[in-house]
Amino acid sequence: MIPVQRLPATERLVRLCHSRTEQVRKLGATSTAARETWRLAEAAKSEIRALLEKMAPGVLRCMYCLDNLGTDIDHFEPLSRSPLRTFCWHNHLLACSRCNSNFKREEYPCDSETGECLLIDPSADDPADHLELLVAVGEYEGKTRKGEESIRVFGLNREDLVQGRFDAYVTSCDVLSSWHRKVRRGDMAGAAQSAAALRREPFGDVLRALEKLGSLPYATIALGEEVAESLAAWASCKF
Helix, strand or coil: CCHHHHHHCCCHHHHHHHHHHHHHHHHHCCCCHHHHHHCCCCCCCHHHHHHHHHHHCCCEEEECCCECCCCEEEECCCCCHHHCCCCCCEEEEEEEEHHHHHHCCCCCCEEEEECCCCCCCCCCHHHHCEEEEECCCCCEEECCCHHHHHHHHHHHCCCHHHCCCCCCHHHHHHHHHHHHHHHHHHCCCHHHHHHHHHHHCCCCCCHHHHHHCCCCCCHHHCCHHHHHHHHHHCCCCCC
């Protein structure tokens, strides 16, 4: 997971969401009322989706796994738990159908004492505060309870994602080295293309982890001289 910047709601979206929320309230603020109102709210859903797609990492990637195409509007706090947040803009994220329907579903674990949600919201939290990506392996480790619960609920260490991150690690190292060679020979247009393509790749968390690793004193030992030098140059690039 990587942070995503939440865009401000448009005036039209504010009006649509307020109207629909009042409708849910008038119908008793039940989960049934929320689901039915959401089902019929095509204009609001279209506006929400358009903003979420602008926020999405890479090429419309799922904000949880960063692998699959983001196809679903996920209610971060499930509408079954909080019907009146069904149309709350800050409660919406873009997810793939697998993360949304097969893993997260209606889960929303909270601390029993504080009531704090124990899932990472990438639009509000920095996932790096809670998760450590073992980049050369492709697996996540939880640094906090929120991180551990997020790994479990989102299925972040499922086999396909671990393999995908490892493959992204190999590819990213190759592309970074190629990008650096282009920079050194003055092919700035080619370097810019490589940089843009790398940033659009799935598993943007791998590149972010590499950027962090490249800034550490032992980067050369961990990554090899060529990749470490490429990351040092990447850190100061203007592309």
